[in-house]
Amino acid sequence: MPSSRIDPYSLVIVDVSLDWALNDIYDDLVNKYGDGVVNVKRMHNRDNQPIRSICVEFDSSEQVEHLLENGLIVIWHERKKVKEYYLPMLCFVCGNAGHRSSACPIAQSCNKRQRQYDVGQIAWSNSTLRKENISSSISSPIDSETTSNTSSIIPPTTSISNNSVDRLLMLQASKFENILNALETRMSSRISTLEKQIGQLTDSRQ
Ligand SMILES: [Zn+2]
Incomplete structure (x- = not known):
């Protein structure tokens, strides 16, 4: 069941090679987009395997909105597609993400x-x-x-x-x-x- 809650402070960058180190991506994003970049995380599939998407957290929802309007972000001269980040669904019984x-x-x-x-x-x-x-x-x-x-x-x-x-x-x-x-x-x-x-x-x- 997909979650319908969009996180206004984060976005997903798609098609980011698994070889790219998150620290280096973070440094490059801070250089290009400023200190508003808070965190860069690799995303995982249901089997907890890393996928070719990363989640970037910003301290301003306006910057996220602006980047989503552009639809693109640049990492090391490569243009990457961006999309909304949906908050994971949290279970109130066991506290784990991914199911109601x-x-x-x-x-x-x-x-x-x-x-x-x-x-x-x-x-x-x-x-x-x-x-x-x-x-x-x-x-x-x-x-x-x-x-x-x-x-x-x-x-x-x-x-x-x-x-x-x-x-x-x-x-x-x-x-x-x-x-x-x-x-x-x-x-x-x-x-x-x-x-x-x-x-x-x-x-x-x-
Ligand atoms: Zn549960």
Whole structure:
């Protein structure tokens, strides 16, 4: 699932040879584009293999906007295509990037364990039920009926409610995730608007 959040402070430079050292690229970019260049990072694919794209972070969203409008950046006399950098999706369950909490492998393995636990509970209640039936031959019929009912009904009911709680928690987590994502996007655009206003104020003073 692709993330829809554009980072206004970063851009991606495509087709950058894996042999090019990031430190050298950084120095060259600072020479050409100034101290606004904060960081240069190699990007990786899903298998964590380095790819021919780098992410460059700037301290001004205006400079990023300007470069994206040009569509090009120059490293060592080579013109390179630039594009928007999308913020990685963060999981609220395990904190890793690349998937939503609803698709979290850790949460899913927890659910799997929960199901195994449920099966164990049902097997346990069945065996208890059988024991109760054996003991019923000794005790009074009414007593054995009430005890067997509690042992067979309560454990499955408890595990069902545990599953519902899990589902509710996952639902809540993804709701919060959406709210925070929307908030982050709004904050980013608000910051760039404020930066523009500050820029205009500084310009009008000079
Ligand atoms: Zn996760």
